[in-house]
Amino acid sequence: MRVLGVDPGLTRLGLGVVESGRPTRPELIAVGVVRTPSDESVDVRLGRIAESFDSWIDEHRPDVVAVERVFARSDVSTIIGTAQASGLTMGLAARRGIPVAMHTPSEVKAAVTGSGRADKKQVTHMVTRILRLDAPPKPADAADALALAITHLWRGATAGASTPGKNKDVLSRRAAGRQGSGLTAAQEQWARALRAADS
Amino acid sequence: MRVLGVDPGLTRLGLGVVESGRPTRPELIAVGVVRTPSDESVDVRLGRIAESFDSWIDEHRPDVVAVERVFARSDVSTIIGTAQASGLTMGLAARRGIPVAMHTPSEVKAAVTGSGRADKKQVTHMVTRILRLDAPPKPADAADALALAITHLWRGATAGASTPGKNKDVLSRRAAGRQGSGLTAAQEQWARALRAADS
Numbered sequence: 566m567r568v569l570g571v572d573p574g575l576t577r578l579g580l581g582v583v584e585s586g587r588p589t590r591p592e593l594i595a596v597g598v599v600r601t602p603s604d605e606s607v608d609v610r611l612g613r614i615a616e617s618f619d620s621w622i623d624e625h626r627p628d629v630v631a632v633e634r635v636f637a638r639s640d641v642s643t644i645i646g647t648a649q650a651s652g653l654t655m656g657l658a659a660r661r662g663i664p665v666a667m668h669t670p671s672e673v674k675a676a677v678t679g680s681g682r683a684d685k686k687q688v689t690h691m692v693t694r695i696l697r698l699d700a701p702p703k704p705a706d707a708a709d710a711l712a713l714a715i716t717h718l719w720r721g722a723t724a725g726a727s728t729p730g731k732n733k734d735v736l737s738r739r740a741a742g743r744q745g746s747g748l749t750a751a752q753e754q755w756a757r758a759l760r761a762a763d764s
Numbered sequence: 765m766r767v768l769g770v771d772p773g774l775t776r777l778g779l780g781v782v783e784s785g786r787p788t789r790p791e792l793i794a795v796g797v798v799r800t801p802s803d804e805s806v807d808v809r810l811g812r813i814a815e816s817f818d819s820w821i822d823e824h825r826p827d828v829v830a831v832e833r834v835f836a837r838s839d840v841s842t843i844i845g846t847a848q849a850s851g852l853t854m855g856l857a858a859r860r861g862i863p864v865a866m867h868t869p870s871e872v873k874a875a876v877t878g879s880g881r882a883d884k885k886q887v888t889h890m891v892t893r894i895l896r897l898d899a900p901p902k903p904a905d906a907a908d909a910l911a912l913a914i915t916h917l918w919r920g921a922t923a924g925a926s927t928p929g930k931n932k933d934v935l936s937r938r939a940a941g942r943q944g945s946g947l948t949a950a951q952e953q954w955a956r957a958l959r960a961a962d963s
Contacts, residue, residue, distance in 0.1 A: 607854060607864075607866070608829075608831075608858040608863075608866075609858050611854045611855030611858055612858025612859040614855060615855040615856065615858070615859045632807075635844055636844070637840045637843050637844055638840075641836045641837075642836075644843075644844075644847070645834055645835070645836055645843075645847050646851075648843070648844050648847035648848050648851065649834075649847050649848065649850060649851020649852075649854065650851060651848060651851075652810055652845075652847065652848020652849060652850075652851040652852045653848075653851045653852050653854075653855040653856075655806065655807040655810045655811075655852075656810030656811055656814040656848075656852040657814065657852075658807065658811075659807040659808050659810055659811025660811040660815060664807075665806075665807035667806070667807075
């Protein structure tokens with residue numbers, strides 16, 4: 566299974582692709598950030614994000630897209646742009662028949678570090694470890710996108726969300742299914758062992 | 765000039781197309797609402813909106829898309845879905861090279877009724893009058909989309925926003941230009957006369 570994680574934002578949108586034959590050994594496929602200049606109009610910035618996102622889909626052909634869930638109580642100064650970018654990527658993926666899962670920031674932190682209150686540094690550290698990288702992923706902004714993809718691999722592995730296809734039939738089929746949640750016992754055990762070895 | 769007005773929402777997304785040879789006599793071309801079922805997942809609903817919106821663009825070929833501006837202080841229960849739907853339509857339009865303008869609800873009310881605090885009923889009444897319809901536009905939800913399109917015709921007529929085209933060059937050109945605002949003196953005069961005749 567190949568997962569494209571999306572950390573949505575108008576100024577910086579993080580993208581990270583992770584693949585797993587065995588869920589406990591995710592592999593880094595690609596990581597990057599789409600930046601759009603804040604002096605451009607919002608529609609043009611969203612148009613650029615749409616083009617970049619579709620290029621990533623074309624190039625990496627993910628089975629699932631995992632997007633960070635946006636809350637109405639998030640940072641007021643950026644919430645509209647973040648929600649707009651998330652809606653755009655979700656709509657583009659769904660229309661291409663790619664299942665989309667949402668995970669909250671605390672679900673991601675909990676899955677990757679064992680604590681829903683972990684800070685950015687801890688998340689980056691664990692992403693580096695889980696993907697067996699020599700150095701923290703660059704750009705740093707995209708570590709969250711990789712963490713989302715890893716979280717989905719672990720939480721979603723039992724959910725059978727990967728039914729790629731096209732158009733309305735897929736939209737209807739997708740509508741019938743829902744994302745599951747929770748790690749399998751084996752994943753939870755492995756994740757705990759990794760955290761213990763790390764601390 | 766042909767304007768597609770978009771009243772964004774996840775449950776109901778209003779669409780209204782208005783055309784004008786002379787800015788003071790806008791003509792109704794089409795009006796409708798895209799509804800998505802609240803028991804479907806958000807990504808599937810956004811995928812359906814993307815398909816419907818692109819069909820409207822293909823069928824009506826607007827010169828400009830006018831979208832209601834979403835604020836962080838809007839209704840908390842719907843703000844995320846509204847922002848997601850707005851971001852999706854804006855990104856899809858921009859990527860096709862169609863200029864996108866944003867107008868606030870009070871700008872729309874002021875342009876159409878003369879008061880930024882007008883209620884929904886007044887807006888529907890004036891839209892019916894301005895477009896010389898025999899009855900209020902149906903579905904009622906879409907009157908706001910028509911009001912947005914009319915507002916853009918009046919406010920945007922001096923702004924030269926209609927430069928249709930394709931892809932990145934257009935995105936760059938669009939980035940260089942900005943929407944103007946304010947009615948021309950003649951439009952303001954006509955709008956005042958219409959309101960006076962109406963009251």
